[in-house]
Amino acid sequence: MSYQVLARKWRPRNFSTLVGQEHVVRALTHALNEKRLHHAYLFTGTRGVGKTTIARILAKSLNCEAGVSAEPCGHCSACQEIDTGRFVDLLEIDAASNTGAADMRELLENAVYAPTRGRYKVYVIDEVHMLSGHAFNAMLKTLEEPPEHVKFVLATTDPQKIPVTVLSRCLQFNLKQMPLPAIVEHLGRILVAEDIPFEPEALQSISRAAGGSMRDALSLLDQAIAHGAGRVDAAQVREMLGTVDTSHLLEILEALAAADGARLFAIAEDIQGRSLSAANALQELAVLLTRLQLLQLVPNLESDDIARERVKALSERFSPEFIQLAYQIVTQGRQELALAPDEHSGLMMTLLRLLAFMPLEAEGSARPVPSAIVRPAPSPDTERAQGGTTAVKVNTPANSAAAPVREDPLPALCAAPVPDTLDWHALAASLKVTGMVRALAQHCDQVSRDAHSCVLQLPPAHRHLLHKAHQDKLQQALSERLGANIQLRIDIAEVVGVTPAQAAEQTRRVRQEGAIAAIEADPFVQETLETFDASIADNSIQPLP
Numbered sequence: 001m002s003y004q005v006l007a008r009k010w011r012p013r014n015f016s017t018l019v020g021q022e023h024v025v026r027a028l029t030h031a032l033n034e035k036r037l038h039h040a041y042l043f044t045g046t047r048g049v050g051k052t053t054i055a056r057i058l059a060k061s062l063n064c065e066a067g068v069s070a071e072p073c074g075h076c077s078a079c080q081e082i083d084t085g086r087f088v089d090l091l092e093i094d095a096a097s098n099t100g101a102a103d104m105r106e107l108l109e110n111a112v113y114a115p116t117r118g119r120y121k122v123y124v125i126d127e128v129h130m131l132s133g134h135a136f137n138a139m140l141k142t143l144e145e146p147p148e149h150v151k152f153v154l155a156t157t158d159p160q161k162i163p164v165t166v167l168s169r170c171l172q173f174n175l176k177q178m179p180l181p182a183i184v185e186h187l188g189r190i191l192v193a194e195d196i197p198f199e200p201e202a203l204q205s206i207s208r209a210a211g212g213s214m215r216d217a218l219s220l221l222d223q224a225i226a227h228g229a230g231r232v233d234a235a236q237v238r239e240m241l242g243t244v245d246t247s248h249l250l251e252i253l254e255a256l257a258a259a260d261g262a263r264l265f266a267i268a269e270d271i272q273g274r275s276l277s278a279a280n281a282l283q284e285l286a287v288l289l290t291r292l293q294l295l296q297l298v299p300n301l302e303s304d305d306i307a308r309e310r311v312k313a314l315s316e317r318f319s320p321e322f323i324q325l326a327y328q329i330v331t332q333g334r335q336e337l338a339l340a341p342d343e344h345s346g347l348m349m350t351l352l353r354l355l356a357f358m359p360l361e362a363e364g365s366a367r368p369v370p371s372a373i374v375r376p377a378p379s380p381d382t383e384r385a386q387g388g389t390t391a392v393k394v395n396t397p398a399n400s401a402a403a404p405v406r407e408d409p410l411p412a413l414c415a416a417p418v419p420d421t422l423d424w425h426a427l428a429a430s431l432k433v434t435g436m437v438r439a440l441a442q443h444c445d446q447v448s449r450d451a452h453s454c455v456l457q458l459p460p461a462h463r464h465l466l467h468k469a470h471q472d473k474l475q476q477a478l479s480e481r482l483g484a485n486i487q488l489r490i491d492i493a494e495v496v497g498v499t500p501a502q503a504a505e506q507t508r509r510v511r512q513e514g515a516i517a518a519i520e521a522d523p524f525v526q527e528t529l530e531t532f533d534a535s536i537a538d539n540s541i542q543p544l545p
Helices: 022-033 049-065 076-084 101-113 133-144 182-194 200-210 214-227 234-241 246-257 259-275 278-297 308-315 320-339 343-356 380-386 409-415 424-430 436-443 460-465 470-482 502-522 524-531
Strands: 040-044 092-094 121-126 148-157 171-174 445-449 453-458 488-491
Touching: 022 049, 022 101, 022 171, 022 502, 040 049, 049 148, 092 380, 101 121, 101 133, 171 460, 182 200, 182 214, 200 214, 200 234, 214 234, 246 259, 246 278, 246 308, 246 343, 259 278, 259 343, 278 308, 380 409, 424 453, 424 470, 424 502, 436 460, 436 470, 436 502, 445 470, 453 460, 470 488, 502 524
Parallel strands: 040 148, 040 171, 092 121, 121 148, 453 488
Antiparallel strands: 445 453
């Protein structure tokens, strides 16, 4: 007998053996047992989650010689013929090959005739979203009021393309992707039944690569069995899938904890030398970071993770905040791989980014601190804009051996209160606002300001900027900038002084006039204008930044 692939050999024959779709099984079981049968069902979901399988089990439940029930016997001629694809009253149609209205009319003309062998004539239309608009229109009447002996089962991976007139005539069931533990458990049962030795880590790799599809997982399992000559080993599965070994990922985090850039570079080179996928490496690294965060924040969570001792040790060497940052860097780095010169460069830059953002004094970190960190003293203008000065510590070679501590002045500057003498132009320029809120601030002029309130005036010509949401955001930005709870009031009135927007426009106009004058006074330009009888387009002149 020829070999039968695992996806076909282990296709569920009844609802009790179906994996991962309990919500659909429960609804169909109750409907069959209570004889509340609808005339049309629609199953939606990604590939390999059981749409066609459920349709065949439903057909067996309707046509089993033992009677309509949620548990077909599986031994009668009807059940066996459905399992082997020979039941004449089960019509499986590929909508991708029969898209036209003529094909649909020809199909439905036979629906009026009674079943040949079974109790019901079941039409299973796969990838129904591929039908044309005329084909959908041709089936609407029959789909709404079919003969008593006809049941429709529609399956699709893209329900958005199905007309609402069809959706309203069907009972719709959304099949979810298979959870990872369910796939691992099902693959393990199959390998035990097939008497094939395997390693649990290999099943984890196959299940993750399947992306929630049981059929994909079984196909990969077939490939892994052939690749391993009758065994399913973790190393051979990783080689087959091009995935990165967990030990590589643990070494990356250990090198990061030790701030060992040379070791990170060697690991990245080894990944490239083995022709492993950089995208997969970053994906698995994100999974590993998730495990670290779970150990940190949910310590009582029971886990049978592989290499859990090394993972637990690593979780104690990073702060929870850095794990969150590292996760964001890794996931964003994976998205940016397509923009990198090549995958290896993208992977290397992501690892170096992790190293660059590693805290100098992270718990357990041995990252060396540079011997000299010199920060330039802030200029007087900076001091006035930021509200004062902050002491800056300079690490010199003489004191570098004592593990110097970096004192970053930026947080202190941001938190410093702004003096009342700071005018509105400088204050508006320093606010962390954008878009319409910034435009509102730039077109206002300050009337008064004290420790807890600020009154602004907005010209009537710009009253369209005054929305409550914009004013609330501006008030929040002022409160954060001034270090106090500020009550903001904006009145619509003609401004006596000059708003920041007007000042900026005046500055731009002066610079533009100066640029035009400089161009017109240039001897070469004057000679060119006289030679070619030309003229200067003023709007083409822009001042230098």
